[in-house]
Structure formats: structure tokens, C-alpha cells
Amino acid sequence: MSQWTLGVIGGSGLYEIDALENRETLRIETPWGQPSDELLAGSIGDVRIIFLPRHGRGHRVPPSQLNFRANIAALKIAGVTDILSVSAVGSLKEHLPPGHFVAVDQFIDRTFARTKSFFETGCVAHVSVADPVCERLSKLAADSARATGSEVQDGGTYLVMEGPQFSTRAESLLYRSWNCDVIGMTNMPEAKLAREAELPYASIAMVTDYDCWHEEEGPVDMAQIVACMHDNAARARAMIVELAGKLQGERPASPIDTALDTAVVTPPDARDPEVVRRLAAIAPRLFA
Ligand SMILES: CSC[C@H]1O[C@H](OP(=O)(O)O)[C@H](O)[C@@H]1O
Numbered sequence: 479m480s481q482w483t484l485g486v487i488g489g490s491g492l493y494e495i496d497a498l499e500n501r502e503t504l505r506i507e508t509p510w511g512q513p514s515d516e517l518l519a520g521s522i523g524d525v526r527i528i529f530l531p532r533h534g535r536g537h538r539v540p541p542s543q544l545n546f547r548a549n550i551a552a553l554k555i556a557g558v559t560d561i562l563s564v565s566a567v568g569s570l571k572e573h574l575p576p577g578h579f580v581a582v583d584q585f586i587d588r589t590f591a592r593t594k595s596f597f598e599t600g601c602v603a604h605v606s607v608a609d610p611v612c613e614r615l616s617k618l619a620a621d622s623a624r625a626t627g628s629e630v631q632d633g634g635t636y637l638v639m640e641g642p643q644f645s646t647r648a649e650s651l652l653y654r655s656w657n658c659d660v661i662g663m664t665n666m667p668e669a670k671l672a673r674e675a676e677l678p679y680a681s682i683a684m685v686t687d688y689d690c691w692h693e694e695e696g697p698v699d700m701a702q703i704v705a706c707m708h709d710n711a712a713r714a715r716a717m718i719v720e721l722a723g724k725l726q727g728e729r730p731a732s733p734i735d736t737a738l739d740t741a742v743v744t745p746p747d748a749r750d751p752e753v754v755r756r757l758a759a760i761a762p763r764l765f766a
């Protein structure tokens with residue numbers, strides 16, 4: 479059995495994990511280009527952690543221009559076994575006020591201007607994302623957040639919008655009528671790509687605002703988000719330290735480690751060698 483290496487994708491407000499020891503920066507080039515920034519590798523206890531600020535240090539990259547494929551591939555190349563995403567979100571439910579966390583278990587992907595797969599002409603695959611989140615990692619993260627003082631809802635649907643503008647009121651009300659819990663701009667195609675790279679993915683969504691549906695609250699703006707984001711990020715850092723404590727020792731295999739076994743359609747003799755060479759970066763098990 480292998481050890482855990484936890485990849486952490488830090489969203490808005492989380493650009494650094496100060497508890498990381500034995501730090502080194504990793505500059506990784508992938509077949510899909512460069513990730514949002516250098517990766518920060520280090521350890522908490524015996525657990526190796528590799529951190530990537532999703533929008534880059536200085537929050538330079540907007541959601542639609544994130545190179546999601548390079549971000550996931552860089553984490554895979556760096557040896558990550560599991561990914562925890564930490565994200566700022568708007569709340570679509572009265573009982574989820576700013577400051578609450580949601581351990582997301584479903585997504586509705588409304589993005590339309592992003593490349594969503596590592597696979598392409600020359601090698602086709604269709605992975606299942608019926609259960610897009612790793613239950614094991616999600617539960618460990620939720621328990622860690624609770625243990626460090628956060629209110630956490632177990633499970634919830636994250637509506638992923640294209641952005642960068644926030645939603646219209648009609649859209650916000652539509653997503654509420656779909657029973658979505660939170661709204662953000664980044665977890666797709668990230669979660670789909672993580673599944674293609676056979677990396678278990680969990681998402682802790684940290685509420686910063688009530689979007690624009692709430693009759694007593696004004697529509698979301700950046701000032702509201704920033705006011706809440708720093709306290710949320712401090713509790714996210716505490717959660718990560720606690721989570722690292724739970725990942726000491728051996729990592730039992732996950733079914734997601736072999737998600738591609740039944741997904742690849744193109745037989746070996748029909749595959750484009752150049753595409754296969756790229757795919758070796760995210761699934762060396764099958765393509766190297
Ligand atoms: C800076 S507020 C809007 C921005 O924050 C969220 O990003 P992340 O998931 O990386 O925390 C949201 O999805 C938007 O991209």
C-alpha cells in the first residue's frame with residue numbers, strides 16, 4: 479500500500495499554508511502547459527502536502543482562463559494521491575450563512591467555455607462522474623473542519639457557473655429551484671479532470687455571501703466576499719493541519735485509483751502516439 483500525498487488546491491483567500499515544513503517550490507511543465515503557479519511542496523507530520531493556489535499567487539488568473547488541465551496534471555506529476563479543493567462560494571440556502579462550510583458531494587456544471595477532458599481525437603475515454611467526489615476524503619476533511627471550529631454541512635450540490643460576473647437574480651432563483659446549495663466558478667471541470675487522472679477529489683466550499691436571491695441581503699459584491707474570506711481561510715488552514723494528522727500511515731486503495739480501467743474506448747492500435755504520450759502524464763499506469 480502507498481502513503482498519502484495530499485494535493486491542496488487553494489481557492490480565493492487561500493494562497494499559502496504556513497504550517498508546511500521542509501518546503502520546496504516545484505516548477506512543473508505539463509503536456510498542457512503551465513499550472514497557475516509554482517507548487518509548494520512540504521510536509522505536516524509524516525504527510526507530504528503539495529499546495530497550488532488555484533488563481534496563482536496574487537490572484538492573477540480568472541476562472542474561465544484557468545488552465546485546469548495543467549493544474550491537475552502538475553499535481554499528478556508531482557506525485558499527489560488525492561486532491562482537496564478549498565473554495566469560496568455563494569450560498570443558495572437560508573441555513574448556510576457566510577462562514578459555514580459545505581463538504582460538497584454533487585455538482586451541476588453550467589460552464590461552457592472550458593476544455594473539459596484530457597482525452598481528445600486519437601484516444602477517447604468516458605469516465606463516470608456519477609459520484610464526482612471521494613466520500614472517504616470528503617468525510618475526513620469535513621470531520622477535520624468540525625474539529626477545528628467550523629460549522630460543516632455534510633453533502634450539498636455546488637452549481638458551477640462560467641463567470642466572471644456574478645449571477646443575475648433570475649439565475650440565482652433558478653439554481654435555488656434546482657435545490658442547489660452553493661454556487662461558485664471553479665470546481666468544474668477540475669473535478670472531472672481529477673477523475674480522468676484517477677485522483678480522488680473532495681471539495682470544501684466556504685460560504686462568503688448569499689449571492690443575490692436573498693430579500694434582506696444586498697446582492698453579492700467583492701467587498702462582502704473579502705470581508706469573510708480571510709476568516710474562512712484561517713479555518714481552512716486549521717482544517718488542513720488536522721486532516722494531515724488523519725492521513726498518517728498507509729493509504730488504502732480507492733476505486734478511483736483505477737477509474738480509467740473501463741473508460742478508454744479507443745483500442746491501443748488505433749491510438750495516436752502523440753496523444754498517448756501526453757496522456758502518460760496523467761495516467762502512467764495505462765499509457766506510459
Ligand atoms: C474572489 S470571489 C469569486 C471567485 O472565488 C471562487 O473561486 P475559488 O473556488 O477558487 O475560491 C469563485 O468560484 C470565483 O472564482
Ligand SMILES: Nc1ncnc2[nH]cnc12
Pocket residue numbers: 566567568569639644645661662663686687688689690698703
Ligand atoms: N455568489 C457567488 N457566485 C459565484 N462565485 C462565488 N464565489 C463566492 N461567492 C460567489
